[in-house]
Amino acid sequence: MQSAGFAFSQKKPNGIALLLTVFSLLMLASLAFPSVPARGGDFGAYVDQQQTYFNNRVDGWWTLAVTAILICISFNTLVYMLGFALESQEVKNYAKAEFLQVSASSLMIFFAVDLIFNVSSGGQTVAAFDFMGDLVGTGASSISCTATPGGRFILWKGDPQFGTGPIGAFKCKTQEKISAVDNAYDAVRSANYPLEQEESICYYLLGVPVWCGSWDLDLHKRVEQAHLLSSKMTDVSVSLHAQYVFAEYIQKNMLTVFLPFGLVLRIFPFTRGLGGLFIALGVGFFFVWPTFFLLTDHTFVKVDNPPAQSLQEGVCFSGFRGSSVVLAGVVMPGVAAQASDLAVTKGKDLVYQLTIGTVFYPFVALVLTLIFVRAMTPLLGGDMGELMRMVSRLG
Amino acid sequence: MQAKKTWRAAFFLFISLLAASSLSFADNPFTCNLDKFNDTMLLCGIAALSMAALISLVYIGGEFAQSARMLTWAKTEAIQVFASLAIVAVVLFVLSSMCTFQVGEFKDVFGVSSMPKIYQSAGGGSDSLYGGAMRYTENLAALALSNVASLRYDLGAYEIRTSYNTFDCSGDCLFSLSSVSTAPFSGNSMNLAISNNMMGIATVSYLSAIFMYFTLVYIYSGLFIVFLPLALIIRSVPFMRHLGGSLIAIFVSLYIMYPLMLVADAYVAPGFTANALSAGNSGAVVMCARDGRNCAGSAIFSTAAQDGITCSPAGTEPCFGHEEWGMEGIGRSQDAMNNLSPNEPARAIRLNVLIFLAAVFLPAINFIVIAAFGRELSRFLGEEADMSRLGQMI
Numbered sequence: 080m081q082s083a084g085f086a087f088s089q090k091k092p093n094g095i096a097l098l099l100t101v102f103s104l105l106m107l108a109s110l111a112f113p114s115v116p117a118r119g120g121d122f123g124a125y126v127d128q129q130q131t132y133f134n135n136r137v138d139g140w141w142t143l144a145v146t147a148i149l150i151c152i153s154f155n156t157l158v159y160m161l162g163f164a165l166e167s168q169e170v171k172n173y174a175k176a177e178f179l180q181v182s183a184s185s186l187m188i189f190f191a192v193d194l195i196f197n198v199s200s201g202g203q204t205v206a207a208f209d210f211m212g213d214l215v216g217t218g219a220s221s222i223s224c225t226a227t228p229g230g231r232f233i234l235w236k237g238d239p240q241f242g243t244g245p246i247g248a249f250k251c252k253t254q255e256k257i258s259a260v261d262n263a264y265d266a267v268r269s270a271n272y273p274l275e276q277e278e279s280i281c282y283y284l285l286g287v288p289v290w291c292g293s294w295d296l297d298l299h300k301r302v303e304q305a306h307l308l309s310s311k312m313t314d315v316s317v318s319l320h321a322q323y324v325f326a327e328y329i330q331k332n333m334l335t336v337f338l339p340f341g342l343v344l345r346i347f348p349f350t351r352g353l354g355g356l357f358i359a360l361g362v363g364f365f366f367v368w369p370t371f372f373l374l375t376d377h378t379f380v381k382v383d384n385p386p387a388q389s390l391q392e393g394v395c396f397s398g399f400r401g402s403s404v405v406l407a408g409v410v411m412p413g414v415a416a417q418a419s420d421l422a423v424t425k426g427k428d429l430v431y432q433l434t435i436g437t438v439f440y441p442f443v444a445l446v447l448t449l450i451f452v453r454a455m456t457p458l459l460g461g462d463m464g465e466l467m468r469m470v471s472r473l474g
Numbered sequence: 475m476q477a478k479k480t481w482r483a484a485f486f487l488f489i490s491l492l493a494a495s496s497l498s499f500a501d502n503p504f505t506c507n508l509d510k511f512n513d514t515m516l517l518c519g520i521a522a523l524s525m526a527a528l529i530s531l532v533y534i535g536g537e538f539a540q541s542a543r544m545l546t547w548a549k550t551e552a553i554q555v556f557a558s559l560a561i562v563a564v565v566l567f568v569l570s571s572m573c574t575f576q577v578g579e580f581k582d583v584f585g586v587s588s589m590p591k592i593y594q595s596a597g598g599g600s601d602s603l604y605g606g607a608m609r610y611t612e613n614l615a616a617l618a619l620s621n622v623a624s625l626r627y628d629l630g631a632y633e634i635r636t637s638y639n640t641f642d643c644s645g646d647c648l649f650s651l652s653s654v655s656t657a658p659f660s661g662n663s664m665n666l667a668i669s670n671n672m673m674g675i676a677t678v679s680y681l682s683a684i685f686m687y688f689t690l691v692y693i694y695s696g697l698f699i700v701f702l703p704l705a706l707i708i709r710s711v712p713f714m715r716h717l718g719g720s721l722i723a724i725f726v727s728l729y730i731m732y733p734l735m736l737v738a739d740a741y742v743a744p745g746f747t748a749n750a751l752s753a754g755n756s757g758a759v760v761m762c763a764r765d766g767r768n769c770a771g772s773a774i775f776s777t778a779a780q781d782g783i784t785c786s787p788a789g790t791e792p793c794f795g796h797e798e799w800g801m802e803g804i805g806r807s808q809d810a811m812n813n814l815s816p817n818e819p820a821r822a823i824r825l826n827v828l829i830f831l832a833a834v835f836l837p838a839i840n841f842i843v844i845a846a847f848g849r850e851l852s853r854f855l856g857e858e859a860d861m862s863r864l865g866q867m868i
Contacts, residue, residue, distance in 0.1 A: 272661030279657035320827040
């Protein structure tokens with residue numbers, strides 16, 4: 080429904096009303112069970128820490144958000160008055176639809192903290208962090224990672240170098256692969272250096288070359304294999320470093336920048352699409368992406384109970400870990416392999432396995448996250464056409 | 475009842491005319507020293523006033539002729555005049571805010587813990603958002619160029635090392651013409667290939683950074699002075715409204731969102747190096763100064779509290795073991811060849827990834843944001859502009 084030029088598009092009032100109803104019910108549920116069950120242990124400490132970060136950031140945004148809401152409500156009132164003055168039902172409908180949208184945004188802002196951290200129902204918290212906890216366990220869940228002491232990254236205990244939680248686990252796994260590639264590269268280079276020197280030797284008689292190292296096909300093959308391996312390792316290393324920095328970006332910005340910024344942007348009609356996209360990206364990449372990465376990793380062990388005190392973490396561990404031990408050995412940094420052996424056999428295996436680990440598993444998690452973002456964005460009034468185009472081009 | 479409606483409509487038109495006249499004679503709130511914008515804003519005001527007068531005439535004519543069609547047209551156009559005035563006012567307000575808002579205030583408003591070093595060292599964050607965006611792109615382009623210079627040196631060094639041959643002519647080789655040639659540094663050919671690979675990434679990063687820089691120059695100089703006011707005027711004309719709305723959306727999103735996103739990138743970039751690339755056994759991110767560039771621009775990854783990239787000047791560790799080998803023909807001995815010490819490949823990979831993310835990945839996110847904003851705004855203004863396709867055409 081458009082007038083000439085100035086588009087008074089009537090949004091779907093039923094969808095907005097449904098959204099408002101859902102948020103209202105959530106709010107009521109939160110009020111009905113105001114006492115949030117305490118989350119104990121490392122998981123509780125992790126959620127508290129994230130809540131502190133979020134609150135620190137959002138506290139500075141309250142004025143901004145409330146100002147934006149008031150501006151929009153004032154503008155909607157003016158538009159409604161204009162519609163009343165001109166007896167234009169179209170303008171009045173637009174003002175009403177916008178009022179509902181602003182109300183939905185206001186509810187989201189005011190209850191964002193509850194939705195992410197505190198919503199409880201029937202004595203159980205059902206907030207976003209708790210959904211994540213249900214999926215990956217709230218106890219001593221862990222993942223095999225040789226970059227952390229003990230060889231296992233305990234999810235909620237974390238590591239000072241990588242942080243805590245699923246994103247910390249992802250960074251640990253990535254660092255493990257980076258170290259493995261670096262070591263493998265050094266080993267291949269060490270193996271190749273004397274071979275290449277040998278290949279460069281040429282014997283001359285009467286000024287004519289009578290034998291050169293490069294004429295030895297076996298030697299030449301080994302040198303070329305080393306070149307090929309190093310080239311592949313460079314690609315893998317670039318990808319791994321990019322993934323590490325990307326994870327750092329997500330860890331620092333999704334919950335503290337994208338989500339609050341999205342909530343504020345969603346208030347204004349002309350930034351609603353962007354705001355919805357930001358909210359969906361913030362939630363998707365902070366909660367969905369690392370969670371699915373963990374779930375698709377076969378070394379992940381879910382544990383809901385905290386570890387027994389008598390168990391030494393990382394050494395004795397309850398649960399299935401057969402394949403994890405095998406794979407952890409493959410990417411263990413500092414493997415003292417024979418140089419030539421690594422160049423021909425172990426190097427190939429390593430590159431193959433690292434390529435799968437670097438490209439395949441994160442890609443599966445990324446696809447699942449994008450499906451989530453795609454489903455959530457329209458619900459929030461967002462537009463994700465550009466994002467999908469970019470992803471398809473990258474693909 | 476009919477008289478009441480007429481009175482309300484007349485009152486609204488009167489208010490609109492008052493608003494339009496006050497706009498056309500208002501002091502220009504824009505403080506970015508672009509005087510040409512005054513004239514164009516005046517044109518916008520005159521266009522709005524003319525339109526309001528035309529609407530009044532049509533409305534009077536409609537009342538006189540009892541033509542519902544004319545009355546409806548007048549009402550619709552009255553709304554559009556109101557909308558145009560609101561758009562002009564909002565655009566002016568936002569632009570003047572952008573000119574007066576300082577990058578240091580960005581930190582306070584958005585609750586960021588620390589300010590990027592590039593802003594800290596330049597007047598303690600007193601740059602406007604436009605100045606801040608320009609400072610960031612200048613530094614990013616300089617860093618990308620420093621990286622290219624560093625890699626260029628590496629490539630040269632590896633080329634020379636791999637092609638260096640010793641010719642062993644001992645004993646009676648002069649009489650027997652028998653000898654042995656060896657390339658002692660031929661094992662560096664692996665690193666040569668990697669440096670080549672990195673050079674490709676570095677070139678893409680540099681092209682992207684320099685593209686961002688010139689785009690910003692174009693936006694500041696051409697877009698604002700010529701196209702944005704033109705779009706505002708076009709929107710004041712009834713039959714060009716869709717085009718005008720679409721153009722306003724594109725230009726406003728470029729003129730407001732693009733610099734804003736670049737300043738946001740400046741705040742995000744130092745976070746990449748906080749724990750990321752100095753972790754584990756990877757070592758610190760060290761850049762070697764080559765070609766007299768002194769790691770220009772590397773401050774974009776630093777905050778006031780810590781440096782993200784450490785610059786190692788020419789002739790010092792860890793870039794060189796001894797003295798710099800000038801690649802000008804001096805030092806033809808094998809000992810001198812050892813001094814031709816390029817970067818470690820792993821270090822070049824880390825540095826290149828970092829610069830690639832800042833110069834290519836973050837701008838890609840920026841483009842998604844700008845395109846989504848432009849599409850929403852153009853839809854709001856009456857015509858949906860597919861900025862992605864427009865970008866493809868360009």
